[in-house]
Structure formats: C-alpha cells, structure tokens
Amino acid sequence: KTSDLQVGDVLGQVRIPEPENPRVSLAIGNEVAWFLGLYLAEGSRSEDTIQISGHADEVYRVERIRKIADSFGGSVAFTLDGNKLSIRVYSRVLNAVIDDHISGHTAHDKGLTVRCWSYSNGWLESLLNGYLDGDGHHDEENRRWRIGFARNYNLERDLRALAARIGFSLTL
Numbered sequence: 791k792t793s794d795l796q797v798g799d800v801l802g803q804v805r806i807p808e809p810e811n812p813r814v815s816l817a818i819g820n821e822v823a824w825f826l827g828l829y830l831a832e833g834s835r836s837e838d839t840i841q842i843s844g845h846a847d848e849v850y851r852v853e854r855i856r857k858i859a860d861s862f863g864g865s866v867a868f869t870l871d872g873n874k875l876s877i878r879v880y881s882r883v884l885n886a887v888i889d890d891h892i893s894g895h896t897a898h899d900k901g902l903t904v905r906c907w908s909y910s911n912g913w914l915e916s917l918l919n920g921y922l923d924g925d926g927h928h929d930e931e932n933r934r935w936r937i938g939f940a941r942n943y944n945l946e947r948d949l950r951a952l953a954a955r956i957g958f959s960l961t962l
Contacts, residue, residue: 806954812910817862818887820916823909825858825884826891827920830900830945833888840879840888844924846870851923852877859884894944901944902952911956918952 828851834841844851849870855877856866864881894900906917922928926935939945946962953960 804954805957806951808911808955809908812913813905813908814910818891820913821854821858822884822887823913823916824920824923825855826888826906827917827922828855828924829888829920830892830902830917831921831924831926831939835885835888835895838880838882838885840881840884842877842879842924844875844877846873846875848875851875855879862887897940898942899944900942902948907951907955914952915956918956918958 828842829840832843834843842851842855849868852866852868852875859866859879859881862881862883864879864884866877866879868875868877891903891906892900893903902917906914922935922937925939926937928934929936937949949962950960952958
C-alpha cells in the first residue's frame, strides 16, 4: 500500500491495475490490437493508404492483415522488392481506428492515445505482441525481447506504462 511507503523506499516493479470495467469492443478485438501494435512499430500512412514495412521473410503477415482489413470492408496489396516487403492497406475504417488509438505520425512521435488504456490487459498484450512482431527480436538464450526504436519519448513512456499494466519488466 502507498500508506506503507517511506522516504527512501525503492520499488523494483509496480503493476498498474486494469480498469474495473475494461472497454470491450466486438470490432476492435485482439486481432485489431495486434494490427495497431504492428502499425506502431512498422507503419506509416500516405493519404488514405496504410503502409506496413517489413522484410521478405515476413510475408506471412499479409494474410493476417488481409483478414483484418476484410472484416472492415478494406483491401490489401503487397509488393516484394529484394528483401523488402511493402504491405498497403486500404480501409477508411482502419484509418479511423488508427486515429483513435495511435498518436503521432512518425517513428519520432508515435505513441498510444488515452483510449488504449481503457481496454483489458489481454487487449494491451495483443497490441504489444504486434509491436514486438514489428520492432522486436526474441533473444531465446536470455529469455527476453530486444527492441529498437528511434528516440521517441512518447513511445518510451507508453512502453513503460504498458509493461507496468501487464506485469512485464522493461529496461530501456
């Protein structure tokens, strides 16, 4: 309890509680949360087109993204150019979902909007999994994920809060 804390106490880890009544959306479930996380890591937009960058080895993402886009009446196209994979998503609804859940526009200023924190820890974990699928690398030997991102204080703050919500340890 905070009433038990004294000056000089050090907290190794604090878990932020889930909301009492987390937001539940039939349309914006865990698959869309994963997509939002992937967009946070690898996405950009040009006019109404959502672009997801990746490596040619990640072409398996196309079908998963296509299913998400289809559920909102959208469509997907992709190109492979050497090692580069470029996925383009055309969906007004998914653009609106991104607007409601992701702030900023570039690797230097993207983050999560306040709306994200009203969802369940499971939803947030799906979002984190999408982010890790984009900017993460699983270090099996040390049983941890490694992430790399541009200097972005919004994202840094959000990743710290996300880890505290779902009980993960984060060192940046």
